[in-house]
Amino acid sequence: MPVELIESRTLRFGHRHFLPIMLSPMAGITSQPFRQLCLELIDEYCTQYDTQSTETLAGIFVDEMVAARAIAGKISKVRAKATFAHNERFRSLQLHCTDALWAQTAAFQIASERLADHIDLNFGCPVKKVTKNGGGSALGANPDLLRAIIHGVKRGVEEGCDNNSEAVLPISAKFRIGIDDDDVHFLRTAEIAVEEGCELLTLHARTAQQFYSGKADWSAIKLLRDTVPKEVLVFANGDILTLEDAIRCVRETGANGVAIGRGCMGRPWVFAELSEYYTTGSTFALRPKLKEVVEIMMRHLELTVSWVKAQGNSELAAVKLFRQNIGPYLKGFNAKEVKMQMLKAVTVLEIDQAARQLDLEQDYPTALESLARGRSRSQKKVFLPPKW
Ligand SMILES: Cc1cc2nc3c(=O)[nH]c(=O)nc-3n(C[C@H](O)[C@H](O)[C@H](O)COP(=O)(O)O)c2cc1C
Known part of the structure; x- marks a missing residue:
């Protein structure tokens, strides 16, 4: 370029x-x-x-x-x-x-x-x-x-x-x-x-x-x-x-x-x-293996815990807040059961232990990269204040 x-x-x-x-x-x-x-x-x-x-x-x-x-x-x-x-x-x-x-x-x-x-x-x-x-x-x-x-x-x-x-x-x-x-x-x-x-x-x-x-x-x-x-x-x-x-x-x-x-x-x-x-100008695509994705996810969790604790809240509060990220990180990998365990976890240690059961050598599911993630629900009625 x-x-x-x-x-x-x-x-x-x-x-x-x-x-x-x-x-x-x-x-x-x-x-x-x-x-x-x-x-x-x-x-x-x-x-x-x-x-x-x-x-x-x-x-x-x-x-x-x-x-x-x-x-x-x-x-x-x-x-x-x-x-x-x-x-x-x-x-x-x-x-x-x-x-x-x-x-x-x-x-x-x-x-x-x-x-x-x-x-x-x-x-x-x-x-x-x-x-x-x-x-x-x-x-x-x-x-x-x-x-x-x-x-x-x-x-x-x-x-x-x-x-x-x-x-x-x-x-x-x-x-x-x-x-x-x-x-x-x-x-x-x-x-x-x-x-x-x-x-x-x-x-x-x-x-x-x-x-x-x-x-x-x-x-x-x-x-x-x-x-x-x-x-x-x-x-x-x-x-x-x-x-x-x-x-x-x-x-x-x-x-x-x-x-x-x-x-x-x-x-x-x-x-x-x-x-x-x-x-x-390089159009490189990272496509990390699952091992690297899990490392990134655990770093995200670590940062979340220290941020939540700095606000005076518990590790449990941080883990609950973090749950919404687990699905997106594991999307497309062969990780269904581990994902369920992670979603039920109440400590960082439990999430870490669940991650150890994954086959970390899995390649990145490239085909899923360009598929919508997060919310994509249907249309909704928009509520406006009266006489807006
Ligand atoms: C979970 C979620 C929370 C959002 N929160 C905000 C927000 O606080 N402020 C905002 O301007 N847009 C918010 N958005 C909209 C996004 O910033 C973005 O405009 C929208 O998702 C479309 O971009 P995308 O197709 O890249 O996701 C939110 C979207 C999602 C999915």
Whole structure:
């Protein structure tokens, strides 16, 4: 791959340079242990790139969403979860907001207390308990409140950084195409977001009604890229599971970068594959044997336990939280019974003992790599507040 292409793929966002890669925020999944692991794997597998010393950062690895109200209200349990690892040089926090004043207060606190280096705004969550209170994807259908929230966040970060423009945290917005096929409003959302100061837009190219089902409509991403000013970054999201998908999506849409969600569940090394591509041009696929996958999984578990314990919770709580990762790691391997044992385990030792029964020499099930993982349920009714 020519060097020019790779250089042109380095993005500038908020006074920093990045590879064009994003870990798409996922509640319960993209918390500190997972992000730390993704960065460790980039360092382990990339031949010419190092997350700690290279000026260009490895990408934007976004924490799971946090309620602005909880940050603003200084709810200690919530703040204790929104932590970052020592190897995260750019700390991205995602806020979900339902009210402009809370949003502004939360942004002010994040900026003034230096809780993060970037705020991403969640306008895409389709879950009932979020949308029925006017948050997540409901906001695209209420342009005045959407504008007020982004405006509040921008003011909050400016005031929190004493209007020092070099230090002001960049803000970004993540949204869907619309509520359903009859209410498609992503271009309006984008226009408002840009007018109010978002420097980066991530489009999950589905409607809220689709939830995670059906196919993401990448043509909407292309339309967004063709519509918003060039200096605003557009990240593509939806059904980008592998490096090949990422390359194809960027080629088809012209997006500046790719945001990977479910594709990295059980495959956190996908970011190493992307980083290697964007720094050397090499399209290598890691495809670790089961032995290596189990090592990565156990490291993920170890990081989860120390993170959960640091919040004052037990090993059992960590093991329970970790369970959702076991299926994705073992997907496609001959590991059915061991997986069941692991899912019932209540200690790390039990998971470790179960892993010892596996035939660790199994090759990576390549055919499954590009199949959807995580949630892909059917369409759902979107609940909006009354008179929305
Ligand atoms: C379990 C789960 C949790 C999610 N949580 C969030 C979240 O907190 N914030 C958000 O903006 N999107 C969230 N998403 C959406 C993803 O970030 C992403 O937009 C979506 O999964 C589509 O991308 P993908 O096809 O790469 O998975 C979540 C998705 C899943 C599957």
